Amino acid sequence: xxxxxxIIFALIALLSWGLAEFYIQKLSRIIGVWKVLFSVGVMGFxxxxxxxxxxxxxxxAGGIIQLTILGMxxxxxxxxxxxxxxxxxISIVEPLIGMELPLTVALSVGLGRESLxxxxxxxxxxxFIGLLMVITMHHKHLHQTRKTxxxxxMLAVAGAICLALTNFLVGVSSRQISPLMVxxxxxxxxxxxCAFYLMYIKKFHAxxxxxKSHLKATMAQSxxxxxxxxxxxxxxxxxxxxxxxxxSESYIILGVILGIFVNREKLKRxxxxxxxxxxxxxLVLSILMAS
Numbered sequence: 001x002x003x004x005x006x007i008i009f010a011l012i013a014l015l016s017w018g019l020a021e022f023y024i025q026k027l028s029r030i031i032g033v034w035k036v037l038f039s040v041g042v043m044g045f046x047x048x049x050x051x052x053x054x055x056x057x058x059x060x061a062g063g064i065i066q067l068t069i070l071g072m073x074x075x076x077x078x079x080x081x082x083x084x085x086x087x088x089x090i091s092i093v094e095p096l097i098g099m100e101l102p103l104t105v106a107l108s109v110g111l112g113r114e115s116l117x118x119x120x121x122x123x124x125x126x127x128f129i130g131l132l133m134v135i136t137m138h139h140k141h142l143h144q145t146r147k148t149x150x151x152x153x154m155l156a157v158a159g160a161i162c163l164a165l166t167n168f169l170v171g172v173s174s175r176q177i178s179p180l181m182v183x184x185x186x187x188x189x190x191x192x193x194c195a196f197y198l199m200y201i202k203k204f205h206a207x208x209x210x211x212k213s214h215l216k217a218t219m220a221q222s223x224x225x226x227x228x229x230x231x232x233x234x235x236x237x238x239x240x241x242x243x244x245x246x247x248s249e250s251y252i253i254l255g256v257i258l259g260i261f262v263n264r265e266k267l268k269r270x271x272x273x274x275x276x277x278x279x280x281x282x283l284v285l286s287i288l289m290a291s
Contacts, residue, residue, distance in 0.1 A: 005238070006234070006237075006239045006244070007235075007239075007247065007286045009232070009234045009235035010231070010235040010244045010248050010286075011247065012227065012228070012231035013228045013229070013232040013244070013247075013248035014248045014249075014250055014251045014254065015251070016227040016228030016231060016251075017224070017228040017251035017254075018251035018253070018254025019224050019254065020220075020221050020224035020225040020228060021085070021251065021254075023217050023220050023224070024085060024221050024225070025085040027214060027217055027221060028082050028083075028085055028086040029086050030210075030214065031207070031210040031214065032210075033086055034197060034198055034203075034207075035194075035198070035207045035210055035211060036082055036218075037075070037079060037190060037194045038190075038191055038194035038195060038207060039211055039218045039221070039222045040187060040191075040221070040225050040226065041187045041188065041189070041190035041191025041193075042191040042222075043187075043219075043222035043223060044184060044188065044191070044226045044229075045184065045191050047223075047226065048187075048230075052178070052180045055177075055180070056181075059181075063176075063177055066177075067177070067181070067182065067186065067189075068185075068189065069169075070166075070169045070182065071187075071188075071190065072189070073162060073165050073169055074166050074170075074189075074190060075189065075190050075193055076162045077162035077163045077166040080155050080156070080159035080162055081097060081159040081162075083155045084155035084156040087155060097156050097159050097160050097163065098128070098160070098249065098252060099157075100159075100160045100161075100167065101124070101128050101131070101164075101245055101246060101249045103160060103161065103164030104163075104167040104241065105124060105242040105246075106164075107164055107165065107167075107168040108167075108168055108171070108241045108242040108245075109242065111168065112168060112241065114240040114242055116240065116242060116243070123246070123281050123284055124243070124246045124281075124285070126277060126278075126280075126281040127246050127247075127249070127277075127281035127282060127285070129277065130274045130277030130278025130279075130280075130281055131249065131252055131274065131278050133271060133274025133277065133278075167232075168241060170182060170229070170233050171233075171236035171241030172241075174233040174236050175236070179230060179233035179234045179236075182233055183229050183230050187226065187229075228248070228251075232244060232248055235248075243285065246281075246282075246285060247282055247285065247286060250278055250279075250282055253275060253279065
């Protein structure tokens with residue numbers, strides 16, 4: 001896979017996750033996190049099964065253990081991420097979840113032994129700074145509201161750590177096994193965990209009713225979220241996970257743009273500057289990787 005193809009996959013992940021976040025927050029607040037997680041998992045299981053059915057029999061014990069661990073990490077990351085979006089304010093939650101970028105870079109370089117050039121490293125730093133500027137409404141905002149949204153803050157921090165670990169493990173597993181198998185196995189495990197929990201609390205039938213009542217939004221967020229992870233996994237098979245994360249992490253920018261046009265939100269001056277910095281960094285990094 002040429003580098004420019006991998007960059008396209010990273011950009012697809014950016015767009016897919018950005019649009020999915022819009023539906024995820026809405027649905028999580030209406031029907032609950034567990035039901036949204038189940039819809040994501042079952043969608044991945046159904047639509048990806050035809051493409052990986054021949055790979056299932058080829059999995060050895062080591063591969064099954066590796067994918068099972070990854071599935072648990074993805075479940076934790078998705079749960080904390082969705083729960084943070086449900087309970088916290090986006091202006092507080094998103095900057096904290098955005099910490100997955102430097103954490104992913106640290107894991108990829110430290111444990112994955114990925115190598116980055118000085119220019120690539122600087123561009124990743126530039127993108128991260130731009131993202132923080134875009135998603136932080138005011139430099140005092142976190143301090144002023146910390147007590148009122150403590151649960152959202154803690155969930156966001158946990159989500160950032162788990163997402164960074166997820167990014168790293170998806171990259172490693174996609175190279176060793178296959179992107180399709182990695183996402184199918186992990187999301188199937190996600191669906192099974194959620195199904196058992198919902199049956200345990202006797203809300204499985206209610207979940208089916210809720211998902212049918214919000215079918216369009218459920219289908220949209222599930223397809224987009226699965227597409228985002230698939231694109232991310234394919235991109236990591238060719239270029240460094242840290243670079244893919246730097247590009248795809250900017251789905252946050254799309255969320256800001258949706259906020260402007262859908263929710264009629266206005267950006268402050270520093271957010272506009274951050275938007276320009278982040279987009280500029282992404283473009284330069286993409287051009288360098290594709291050249």
